[in-house]
Amino acid sequence: MAQLIDGKTFAANLRRTIAGQVAQLNRGHGITPGLAVVLVGNDPASEVYVRNKGRQTIEVGMQSFEHRLPQNTDEAQVLDLVARLNADPNVHGILVQLPLPDQINSAHVLAAIDPKKDVDGFHVINAGLLATGGKGLVPCTPLGCMMMLHDHLGDLSGLDAVVVGRSNIVGKPLAHLLLAANCTVTIAHSRSRDLPDICRKADILVAAVGRPRMIKGDWIKPGATVIDVGINRIPAPEKGEGKSRLVGDVDLASAQKHAGAITPVPGGVGPMTIACLLANTLTATCRIHGLDPSDLDAR
């Protein structure tokens, strides 16, 4: 049976480290990191994430600024808010919750965020810095995946990594991080020919396609490390009428018979994404103030 990689505990430990570093920044420099989250509309799933983010931000000693705008907000109003947050010295990180309503072009909004405050790492400047080996802000989910992989495998040099999914948010940035860690990287996707065979070559298999339980146990090389990025809400009539539950992109039951280690859903990548958002906010705060985040204690 595969070992389960406990993202919930890992994230809790990471938050404890961050809380110590925030306290240090506060004591030593009088700085309190601030994270602004912008939520447009009232998508129930987004509400849950935003609430969790706000609570955890406060728990690590940072300031949390929540901006809720109605569903019919137009693009100019969001851009105006982003401009004010860019200029606010108490705000070190800005996250605009995606997806945005149809009348708002998210590319325009992401481009308006100061790259130094872009704690999602979605701005093209940060994407370009990641692709060219520069020092920007790295998207949270890929960052969390790398932390769990390093914790589990140590050095990743020479390993075959297959990333299934090519989004700008997960697949592409994660492929760059794996490449920088000296993996041999394959990016596969829904149109890849013979996807099961591509997956079978992977020492590290990352599923980020957004299709519930698509990746089966017999696609997995014996002993491989599997990272399941999928967050799919499916109907769960067994829990009662109208109830739903979360499943990943990997069929966990069959995958556990082949993998060496696997991240579960829930309790794997998801909690790490939020912890890494806080890590990025700390990094952004340090850089904005001309401090080196690696000078802070790692305790």
Ligand SMILES: Nc1nc(=O)c2c([nH]1)NC[C@@H]1CN(c3ccc(C(=O)N[C@@H](CCC(=O)O)C(=O)O)cc3)C=[N+]21
């Ligand atoms: N600008 C922006 N940045 C984001 O990072 C962003 C976003 N927009 N839009 C939505 C997605 C989704 N996302 C998740 C974060 C944590 C969990 C998480 O903690 N999941 C828990 C379960 C939570 C539950 O039960 O619903 C788990 O996997 O264990 C899930 C999903 C961040 N996103």
Ligand SMILES: [Mg+2]
């Ligand atoms: Mg696809």
